[in-house]
Amino acid sequence: MATHRNVALIVNPSAGKGRAAKQVAAVAGRIREAGSNVSILVGADAGDALAQARKAVADGVDALVALGGDGMVHLALNAVAGTETPLGIVPAGTGNDLAATLKLPKKDPLAAAGIVSDRLRDDAAWRMDAIRVGEKWFGCVLGAGFDSRVNDRANRMSWPKGRMRYNIAMVAELGVFAPLPFELVVDGEQIKTDAMLVAIGNAKSYGAGMHVTPDADVTDGLMDVMVLGPVSKAEFLKTFPKVFKGTHTTHPAVTMRRAKVVELASPGVTAYADGEYLADLPIRCECVPGAVRVLA
Numbered sequence: 001m002a003t004h005r006n007v008a009l010i011v012n013p014s015a016g017k018g019r020a021a022k023q024v025a026a027v028a029g030r031i032r033e034a035g036s037n038v039s040i041l042v043g044a045d046a047g048d049a050l051a052q053a054r055k056a057v058a059d060g061v062d063a064l065v066a067l068g069g070d071g072m073v074h075l076a077l078n079a080v081a082g083t084e085t086p087l088g089i090v091p092a093g094t095g096n097d098l099a100a101t102l103k104l105p106k107k108d109p110l111a112a113a114g115i116v117s118d119r120l121r122d123d124a125a126w127r128m129d130a131i132r133v134g135e136k137w138f139g140c141v142l143g144a145g146f147d148s149r150v151n152d153r154a155n156r157m158s159w160p161k162g163r164m165r166y167n168i169a170m171v172a173e174l175g176v177f178a179p180l181p182f183e184l185v186v187d188g189e190q191i192k193t194d195a196m197l198v199a200i201g202n203a204k205s206y207g208a209g210m211h212v213t214p215d216a217d218v219t220d221g222l223m224d225v226m227v228l229g230p231v232s233k234a235e236f237l238k239t240f241p242k243v244f245k246g247t248h249t250t251h252p253a254v255t256m257r258r259a260k261v262v263e264l265a266s267p268g269v270t271a272y273a274d275g276e277y278l279a280d281l282p283i284r285c286e287c288v289p290g291a292v293r294v295l296a
Contacts, residue, residue, distance in 0.1 A: 005063065005120060008056035010041040010049060010076055010194045011262065025046075027067055027090050034117035036062070047076060053079035053189065061085060063295060068091015068108070070206075074138065074274035077130060077292060078232075081137040086091030086125040087294040088116035094163060095208040095275060097140050101218060102128075104295035119295035121256070127290035128218040131202050131273075133283050138253040138273035141206035141213060144281060145228075146196035147182055148270045149173050151277070154214055163208075177228040183262040183282075186225060192200055196236065196253075200262055204246070214246025215256075218234050221289040222258045229253040261286050 009031065011024055028038045032262055041056065043049025049072075057079050065088035067074035071237035073089055079097075080087045090113050096106045119125060132135045154169035179194040184197040199206075199223040201213025213224035231239065231253045242248040249256055264271070265282035272278055 005036040006061050007036045007038050007063045007065055007120070008041055008061045008275060009038050009065045010043075010053050010056075010072065011068055012093075013106075023067065023090070023092055023109045027109055027275055030110050030113040031065065031117050034114075034121055036117065036120065046071075050075050050076050050079060057083055057085045059250070060214050063088050063116070065090060065116055065295075067092055068096040070097055070275045073098050074276050077139045077267070077274075081130045081132070081291045082288070084293065086094075086120070086284045086295050088120070088295040090116065090135070090220055095206075097204060097205045097208065098274070100205065100209070101140070102294060103256055104296055111264070113135040113203070114248045122127075128204055128292050128294050129221060129287055129289050130291035131200065131223060132286045133273070133278060136273075136278055136279065138202065138219070138289070140203040140274045141202070142200040142271055142273040142278060142285065143197060143206065143215075144183070144195040144213070144264060144266065144269050144271040146173065146177055147199075148205070149177060149270050151272045151275075152270055155277070162170075174233060177233075180266050180269060182227075183263075183265040184225070184227075185261075186257050187259040187261055193227065193231050195227050196231060197226075198264060200264070201226065202287065209232040210243045211246030212243055212248075213256075216239075221265050222260060222288060223285060223287045224260060225257040225262055227255045227257075259287075 010278045041052045063086045066072045067090045090109050091106045150170045152290045154166045182195050185192040201216040204216050207209045216224040262285045270282045
C-alpha cells in the first residue's frame, strides 16, 4: 500500500506574469495523484512566505516544493538548506536558472511536478551544494558591482514592470558606472583590485540564462569566482552578450578562480544572489557540500 507523504507547495502567485497562479490547482493535483497530501502555502510577502516554509520544514513535512521563479526557489532553498527536507522545483517564472541547472522542464510545470512526485515516491533525492552567507543561503550565483547596482536602481523604479524595468535600469546605470575597488580573500589569498563585477557561482547561470560562471558544478564542493576588471563602456557592451554563451571567460579582463571560502568587500556595494537582495558588503561566502537534497 502506498505511503502517503505530506508535501508543502509554496507558491508565488505573481511569478511568470501570473503563470504560477494559474498552475496551482493542476500542479497540486499532479502531486496528489502520486499519493501525497498537499498543503498550499502563499505568503502575504516574502518574509511571511519564508516563515511559513520554515515552519513546514520544522513540523516535519516530507518535501517543500516551490512553484514560481528563481525568487521563490531561492526562498524555499533558504528554508531547507542544512536540513534533510528535500526541495522540489516546479518552474513557472521568467528566469528558472536553478531549474535549468537541474535539467527540469522549464516550460511544462506539470511535467516538472511529475518528476518531483516520482523522485519523492522513490525516495530518490540527491544532494547539491549551496553557498552560506551568514544565516542566508544561495543556490545559483551571487553578483556584486555593476549588476547589483542595476538591481538597486531597478528596485527604486515603479515603472515599467517585469524585465523591461531591468533593461532600462541597466542602460541608465551604464551611463554613470565606474569600476569599483574590491577586496577579496579567496581561500586565504588576499586580492585587491578594481572591477566592474564580481560573481560567485555555485551553478552556471543567473538572470535568465547568463552563464557568468559557465564551468560551475553544483556537486563539486567549490564556488567559481569571476572577476571582470576595468573595461571601457564600449568594450563592456561588446563583451556583455558573450555571457549568455559563457564565452566571456577568455576576455583578458576576466579572471576565474575556484574556492571553498570567499570574503568580499567594497564600500557601499550590495550583493544580490539568485536575483534577490542578499546583503550589503562585506560578506563571507562558504560552499557547503551537499547542503540541499533536491527532487530532480
